Amino acid sequence: xxxxxxxxxxxxRDAKANHKLLTPAEREKLIAPYLPTPPTSKRSKEGxxxxxxxxxxxxxxxxxxxxxQLHALIYALLHTIFSVxxxxxxxxxxxxxxxxxxxxxxxxxxxxxxxDVKGLSRLPQHLSVILKxxxxxxxxxxxxxxxxxxxxxxxWCACVGIPVLSVYEQTGILKGYVxxxxxxxxxxxxxxxxxxxxxxxLRAPHIPSMESASKTSSSESxxxxxxxxSVLLLSAEDGxxxxxxxxxxxxxxxxxxKISSNDxxxxxxxxxxxESVMGEPDLLVLFGPTVELSGYPPWQLRLTEIFHVxxxxxxxxxxxxxxxxNYANAQMRFGR
Amino acid sequence: MSSMYLSQLRxxxxxxxxxxxxxxxxxxxxxxxxxQGPIPQHVAFVMDGNRRFARTHKIETxxxxxxxxxxxxxxxxxxxxxxxxxVTVYAFSIENFKRSKxxxxxxxxxxxxxxxxxxxxxxLLDRYGARVRILGQRELVKPDVLxxxxxxxxxxxxxxDTVLNICFPYTSRDEITSAIRSTVEDxxxxxxTQARPFSQTRITQKIRSRNINALHSNSPRRNSSPEPPSTSxxxxxxxxxxxxxxxxxxxxxxxxxVYPDPETITVDTVTDHLYTVGDPPLDLLVRTSGVxxxxxxxxxxxxxxxxxxxxxxxxxEFDLRHFxxxxxxxxxxxxxxxxxxxxxxxxxxxxxR
Numbered sequence: 181x182x183x184x185x186x187x188x189x190x191x192x193r194d195a196k197a198n199h200k201l202l203t204p205a206e207r208e209k210l211i212a213p214y215l216p217t218p219p220t221s222k223r224s225k226e227g228x229x230x231x232x233x234x235x236x237x238x239x240x241x242x243x244x245x246x247x248x249q250l251h252a253l254i255y256a257l258l259h260t261i262f263s264v265x266x267x268x269x270x271x272x273x274x275x276x277x278x279x280x281x282x283x284x285x286x287x288x289x290x291x292x293x294x295x296d297v298k299g300l301s302r303l304p305q306h307l308s309v310i311l312k313x314x315x316x317x318x319x320x321x322x323x324x325x326x327x328x329x330x331x332x333x334x335x336w337c338a339c340v341g342i343p344v345l346s347v348y349e350q351t352g353i354l355k356g357y358v359x360x361x362x363x364x365x366x367x368x369x370x371x372x373x374x375x376x377x378x379x380x381x382l383r384a385p386h387i388p389s390m391e392s393a394s395k396t397s398s399s400e401s402x403x404x405x406x407x408x409x410s411v412l413l414l415s416a417e418d419g420x421x422x423x424x425x426x427x428x429x430x431x432x433x434x435x436x437x438k439i440s441s442n443d444x445x446x447x448x449x450x451x452x453x454x455e456s457v458m459g460e461p462d463l464l465v466l467f468g469p470t471v472e473l474s475g476y477p478p479w480q481l482r483l484t485e486i487f488h489v490x491x492x493x494x495x496x497x498x499x500x501x502x503x504x505x506n507y508a509n510a511q512m513r514f515g516r
Numbered sequence: 517m518s519s520m521y522l523s524q525l526r527x528x529x530x531x532x533x534x535x536x537x538x539x540x541x542x543x544x545x546x547x548x549x550x551x552q553g554p555i556p557q558h559v560a561f562v563m564d565g566n567r568r569f570a571r572t573h574k575i576e577t578x579x580x581x582x583x584x585x586x587x588x589x590x591x592x593x594x595x596x597x598x599x600x601x602x603v604t605v606y607a608f609s610i611e612n613f614k615r616s617k618x619x620x621x622x623x624x625x626x627x628x629x630x631x632x633x634x635x636x637x638x639x640l641l642d643r644y645g646a647r648v649r650i651l652g653q654r655e656l657v658k659p660d661v662l663x664x665x666x667x668x669x670x671x672x673x674x675x676x677d678t679v680l681n682i683c684f685p686y687t688s689r690d691e692i693t694s695a696i697r698s699t700v701e702d703x704x705x706x707x708x709t710q711a712r713p714f715s716q717t718r719i720t721q722k723i724r725s726r727n728i729n730a731l732h733s734n735s736p737r738r739n740s741s742p743e744p745p746s747t748s749x750x751x752x753x754x755x756x757x758x759x760x761x762x763x764x765x766x767x768x769x770x771x772x773x774v775y776p777d778p779e780t781i782t783v784d785t786v787t788d789h790l791y792t793v794g795d796p797p798l799d800l801l802v803r804t805s806g807v808x809x810x811x812x813x814x815x816x817x818x819x820x821x822x823x824x825x826x827x828x829x830x831x832x833e834f835d836l837r838h839f840x841x842x843x844x845x846x847x848x849x850x851x852x853x854x855x856x857x858x859x860x861x862x863x864x865x866x867x868x869r
Contacts, residue, residue: 247548254549262844419819420783427696427786431778434704441704444697446689470849471824478815482689486808486824
């Protein structure tokens with residue numbers, strides 16, 4: 181609903197002629213009725229306004245008061261309507277997610293998962309997920325749930341054929357339990373694939389990776405299209421902090437005149453960050469209700485497709501699947 | 517046929533003065549109502565979809581960009597009226613130079629025209645109190661456009677109420693890299709050593725001479741036997757040379773230059789070297805046209821708890837009716853966060869439900 185259609189028409193004709201049709205004065209006249217009341221009075225002519233005000237003070241004050249009241253009323257009304265709407269939306273999404281979760285369940289069978297993704301034109305080579313530690317303070321329940329989620333997602337990736345999975349969790353608690361996580365993921369993989377599951381390497385930046393050999397001798401016979409899955413654990417310190425650490429190192433080198441500041445280029449930073457943390461993921465899946473990166477490494481996010489399901493809570497296979505479907509349909513436009 | 521008549525009728529009704537007046541009043545009312553709640557202090561927009569809009573409406577690409585500019589004016593009005601302090605828009609990416617020369621030239625021409633038009637109405641700008649800033653690589657811009665940019669920036673630099681950041685040839689990686697570079701430059705500049713009236717060399721010399729004096733005066737008194745003094749003398753001279761030596765080489769190698777400690781570099785240091793220095797933290801990032809990617813925009817800024825919203829509508833059609841739900845949802849979430857912070861127990865309960 182464009183207001184001021186007539187003026188808009190004139191403006192457009194003027195714009196077409198490269199703003200030569202109207203003089204600045206004419207243009208000012210054109211937009212005059214749509215300008216805000218000059219607030220300059222409140223800043224520069226404070227004294228003047230005070231002098232003028234008493235005559236019309238009460239009426240103006242009353243009007244302003246009434247307007248504020250009206251706005252407050254509309255605000256309350258808006259938010260009442262909105263909270264009803266959002267409850268409905270959440271309920272709708274919850275039902276929809278439930279139905280999808282029933283329709284698409286993996287049953288821990290790699291064949292089923294492969295059938296689900298068979299029609300997709302492309303798959304991400306590097307998938308990233310953001311997980312949340314729930315109830316961090318209360319015993320190991322949150323940690324156990326988190327490890328289980330990592331294991332599940334890793335197993336799905338192995339089934340689909342995504343070779344690299346990076347798991348971001350803000351606090352970095354998982355980094356303290358690399359062997360245990362490795363064991364849990366291996367157990368999960370063998371529960372999906374049976375005894376001959378793909379090899380797994382689990383690592384975190386600056387922590388040596390834990391490898392496990394594939395147990396199968398003839399990997400062709402295994403049910404997985406993947407022979408090797410690598411899982412990377414990330415936390416908030418791999419985000420901005422890693423860039424700050426890089427800055428410190430570069431500063432030290434520059435202070436000892438080992439490099440000049442002109443040597444610092446995007447390529448250099450990119451190479452270092454890729455080396456020490458990770459490369460760019462193709463797809464980032466959030467399992468939260470809104471898109472909030474909560475400290476995810478910024479440098480790597482450049483062209484990453486970000487997927488989330490509105491109002492979703494928690495990790496679910498159907499979210500994972502929808503992310504892959506969405507990714508396959510998306511057209512990649514690299515600045516063009 | 518009938519649909520065309522209907523749309524004609526609709527247009528005619530919408531354009532009739534009372535309806536137009538009513539719609540304007542409604543707009544004002546809604547914006548005024550929004551002001552009653554919390555308002556994001558810094559909003560960023562990725563103005564995506566101008567070309568697709570032009571394609572679907574069978575108009576020229578440049579026309580699409582022109583309509584996109586109108587949409588920007590509309591959105592800016594909404595933002596500033598509702599109390600947003602800083603608006604950052606992604607106008608042109610460094611990657612965009614890969615587009616056809618015709619389009620790039622047209623975009624540059626448009627930027628120049630709009631900016632120089634802006635400078636013709638300096639007093640009007642003062643009324644909004646908006647300051648224009650251009651973020652990006654200036655070296656990539658042609659001199660005539662640069663001149664228009666500088667004029668606009670110069671003219672508005674005294675405004676303090678609101679800020680409009682135009683990311684002109686911008687990518688976030690470029691921004692982060694140049695922030696790192698300028699941080700390194702800052703820290704590689706030797707600290708200005710204050711000129712104190714005391715000279716270090718004079719002091720060392722004085723100490724040395726005093727030590728020697730002490731030795732000379734001490735040695736005869738301490739011992740009369742010839743052997744021990746000689747050894748003690750050697751010892752003393754050795755120790756005095758070792759105590760003086762470690763101090764002198766650093767002075768020589770540093771040549772009096774002292775650098776700030778790199779360990780004092782923090783996230784804030786780098787943040788202060790970004791183009792967006794001084795702006796409040798990014799609260800909301802809106803990208804239109806359904807592409808769910810950041811495309812090298814505000815990577816550093818939006819990585820904490822910025823709410824990122826991807827909308828399906830194209831940028832030229834973006835208006836209050838698309839933006840209002842986003843703002844209301846943001847306010848709603850803000851209230852919930854406050855509630856949770858206030859009484860964590862109840863907050864978690866409502867969240868579970």
